Amino acid sequence: MSLRVGFIGYGFMGQAHANALARLPMFFPEAPATDRHMLCGRNEERVASAAERFGFAHTTDDWERLVDEVDVLYNLGPNDLHAEPTIAALENDVHVLCEKPLAATLEDAERMVAAADESDAVAACAFNYRYVPALRLAKELIDEGALGKIRHVRGKYLVDWQADAEHPWVWRNDAERAGYGQVGDLGSHTIDLARWLVGAIEDVSGRLATFVDERPAPDGDGTLPVTTDDAYLATASFESGAIGVFEGSSMASGHKATNAIEIIGSEGAIRFDLERLNELEVYDDDRRGYERILVTDEDDPYGDRWWPAGHAIGWEHTVVHENYEFLRAIAGEGDDIVSFDEALTVQRIVDTVARSDDRGQRLAVETDS
Amino acid sequence: MSLRVGFIGYGFMGQAHANALARLPMFFPEAPATDRHMLCGRNEERVASAAERFGFAHTTDDWERLVDEVDVLYNLGPNDLHAEPTIAALENDVHVLCEKPLAATLEDAERMVAAADESDAVAACAFNYRYVPALRLAKELIDEGALGKIRHVRGKYLVDWQADAEHPWVWRNDAERAGYGQVGDLGSHTIDLARWLVGAIEDVSGRLATFVDERPAPDGDGTLPVTTDDAYLATASFESGAIGVFEGSSMASGHKATNAIEIIGSEGAIRFDLERLNELEVYDDDRRGYERILVTDEDDPYGDRWWPAGHAIGWEHTVVHENYEFLRAIAGEGDDIVSFDEALTVQRIVDTVARSDDRGQRLAVETDS
Amino acid sequence: MSLRVGFIGYGFMGQAHANALARLPMFFPEAPATDRHMLCGRNEERVASAAERFGFAHTTDDWERLVDEVDVLYNLGPNDLHAEPTIAALENDVHVLCEKPLAATLEDAERMVAAADESDAVAACAFNYRYVPALRLAKELIDEGALGKIRHVRGKYLVDWQADAEHPWVWRNDAERAGYGQVGDLGSHTIDLARWLVGAIEDVSGRLATFVDERPAPDGDGTLPVTTDDAYLATASFESGAIGVFEGSSMASGHKATNAIEIIGSEGAIRFDLERLNELEVYDDDRRGYERILVTDEDDPYGDRWWPAGHAIGWEHTVVHENYEFLRAIAGEGDDIVSFDEALTVQRIVDTVARSDDRGQRLAVETDS
């Protein structure tokens, strides 16, 4: 029996997850079978067109119907639409993969965690960069102690899509819908990676900036106010004694996808940049400098699933891996997902960064552990 | 009506092309529909297993049967098995995509071209690197004159899979089966790219080397002689007045997929390395140094088909693009394939490099134009 | 008449400045002539040996005598010895080039500025990285508006000389003598560059860390406590609206001299790393990526003084340039020095970072403008 899957959302992430499901049988044949059952969106024509391309059998504009009919919900809508369908699904023991950040508000995120705790279904948050082979290799190195005691963490995510002040307003510029700006959108990725690789964060000092206060309305009629941040900075202390700095911006001219992390320990170091996602640079103190590793060998993470050594994979493969691990968790065969609990912690840190900026104070992260 | 497709070969390239066909409907919905009809190989069990994973309906160990049943043949077998099935298919007006190099011998290649000339079917050779977006951007720049008059070409393809002298003997080490060693396997890629980007080659001076004369037999029983080259070098003159140097080696320790090309003209330059296939470095004389471009924008070659700017594609996407262009040519909607004529010219140059080495003389390339 | 020059200190910086003075006549012949008159240090034998190599005519262990006999004082001693000789010299109208940071304490720094204000002599602080040609080119680009409105600043200075917890204690680990740890030693460089390039800093949030609490005593007898920071982080707001992040560490395994700065504006960006000091990477929004410039052309800053284009200069050349500008200022022919006022502002920011860490609060920088 195939798992009936339903998606809310049919944009970039809809295509990424549909592609992932379509590719699993050839490359991860042991993954539980899925059936792209239903696609949900508001614009009937566009949903129909997307459903055809993405291979969905049915469409709807009613997420409650979708939740009723599927075994698995992929919640790929805007942040403020994460909570209700997710909670409904979990109450129905429908498994959920929810895009990041978990929610637009901390309150929503907490309700989602409560629903996940009550449910027998699997609930996962789609922090896909945990599934980059190079970053998994980094984690293996860190976990086996190759870096010694971690001292420095440096995470940044720089993109330029709103660098032009005339770039139209989007829902991410609206605090109501997005919750946070780049501290939520980009920052949540960086914070998740940092926690996953280095451990719990104790406190943060945040700084947010909005460089452009209003942008042209998408319909071309006047301007709309920007009520979220365009960029954030934060410094952090980790429970382990490491210190770190995080940065994110959607106005970083010249940067398309600089999702980079550098970690330095007493005996070694690693660094990674998503723009070169097949590569990891590694230093260990038997050496004199960073070594550039192409993480495409057969015994690298997921390396036996794709092509011979040296043949690069792309961004989308991170989503394939994520789907594989999520479906395995549903089948009870693995646990390599990002739980809602963890996603809530990321959300708390995002929120703490924003509050820290507001107060001009370093703030403890209440529940990280 | 879908095109019935049959593959000879189910290894690395078999999976790459099966994947490509499977992905076209979602990303290139206007591509002619295909039906993975039949997979041909000698080992019944392995063919069956591959057919299941690759989505083929039928299997056979008889390529003649396959040629009878399909509209399109993908000839993915060893070089010495390229000619007969391809010729049979073309005589039957079955379209052919044949892996590179075109054949093990110049004679076979010539027979294949003759068959293609006689046939109403489309015949293409799978030089997939022409479909790397960054290299297509390079070609656009060259064709529009951005580099001025080309003076220098530097192509190399360095891999290390046989760097260890104890690496077992493979069929590519056998002149009977492979025809040529690395001058054929790696060199054909480099030469094809150089011709495509810079134009006809007039003469070459070649140098071949075999560093390890015998290798452990694959069955573990003694050794087998290496009768092809492990590496080649060549210098070349282009009709345009440019000069170039080509190099290929399967024993280049430290290199996994350094398929690199650099082209310098009077007004600009480009360089590319497959290990960073989403990038092109471009110099023009209004500037002071090379600029690193991430070739993932929407208006980059094939950029509108995949993900938003900055989201890297992988090696396999070159094969998807190649399949798309091949199928379009079948549908009479395009001509962006590598014809057998062109592939024969590459073969002639490979052969001229080898003969030049043998004679210690610079030799004219007989038919390039 | 040559200027009689005296140095306090004969270590690394002593040699760097002696070398600079020795090289000026050949490369900057119009620079005021100097006479290496007297070298001051405590260890008679080592001072004598250094004086011979550095070309000093006389030695002393009495800085007051030195101040009496020279026209120019180079104060190259530990931070806590900056104030007294410098003030004495300035009171005597002896010109002073003082190593950075200006002093071990803010109080000393303020007294030094007061002395400079009262004196007819030139007082300069040796922030030598302002004299890197690539950074001067960056400043030209910023000043002419090529980057548009600056939004992001990222400065870091990572070195590894104390990465090993068994590395002996040095005076920089002692709050009494050094004042601050890396926030003072490395951070002052970064902060000076950031202010010079981007302008006044309004407020900072600091974070300091000491990873190793005690280190082996230099005499091998037990351990000594580390009372300064091993590393610092800070975020900052600039008066112009830009935000920035600064970092410094002496325990950054794998890094020898990563003194790097990245600046992103609305229309362009630059980045620089001292490990590749002849290079500047520049982005402008007519382009698609960063362009790597070798800053060695004849019309680059100081480019006409050294070698033909492409011939790299080294670290020491920054000190030669600094000496040239300092001596020109003495001759009344230029003003391209770092005044004590500016150095005091850097010191205030360093101090504010440290206090901010202590209080866990963002703090305004009192006097930057």
Next chain:
Amino acid sequence: MSLRVGFIGYGFMGQAHANALARLPMFFPEAPATDRHMLCGRNEERVASAAERFGFAHTTDDWERLVDEVDVLYNLGPNDLHAEPTIAALENDVHVLCEKPLAATLEDAERMVAAADESDAVAACAFNYRYVPALRLAKELIDEGALGKIRHVRGKYLVDWQADAEHPWVWRNDAERAGYGQVGDLGSHTIDLARWLVGAIEDVSGRLATFVDERPAPDGDGTLPVTTDDAYLATASFESGAIGVFEGSSMASGHKATNAIEIIGSEGAIRFDLERLNELEVYDDDRRGYERILVTDEDDPYGDRWWPAGHAIGWEHTVVHENYEFLRAIAGEGDDIVSFDEALTVQRIVDTVARSDDRGQRLAVETDS
């Protein structure tokens, strides 16, 4: 007693060697003392001005007088002026450091070697890149076997100073004066490095190109014919079984000083680029990729003479090291020079490359061993 030194030539190389001599006392105090005695050149005014800046006591326009008065001759003139003064000096037992290539013609080079053989003086050719610390480290690695058996050599020297077809004609464009074009000027450096690092060369296949046949005369009056090559290519076999490719061009748009060499062996590899002269990239088969080493540690070649680890040296330091070794050889304390014999072998290879191009044949190198 100081060695009296005389220079023929006061351009770029004159300044480089004068600077080297001036810097030795501070950094290599044990080097034999020298006295910049006499500078020889044809233009009285410019010689006088250069002599003042370079620190020479006397000037002359008569090289025979100079040879009479000095202990050491630095022959820094154009290639066709290397032979006579050098031979005269050696006959007089005056030591000679002659710029590269050794001569404009093979005949001159042979006469110079004969003179050196007869003389009691030291005769060295100024292949300064042997004195780059990173390349010396490479040599140490190769000599101790860290790369295993060398298989591949790739040397190129790309510059752009004549990329513009309107760049004026210079003496290097004249076969009479220069002997060879870039195969002599750039190629001799590459060939010297390759031989020094990898050993004797057995045969070569050469290819020369002149992209621009005539250039504006330097006096602005019409054009002059270009009778030397603008670029060369060569492939080579080494006695050890390695194969190599060499390339040089003065018309390589976008390249200022790409003097690069890559060497791959059975167990490791190195690569170097003069544009980043403080760096060596090293691969060994215990690793997975190239490691970037900053060759500035105290125990690196010449590392104890300059600055603390991480502080880059520049191009000119190679000339300082070269002068140090030359003077030590004069003092009978070392032998780390490039002998005329070796320089003649380089010249023979240059000449063989040029003849090979002419004949379109691979040619044996007659005397390399």
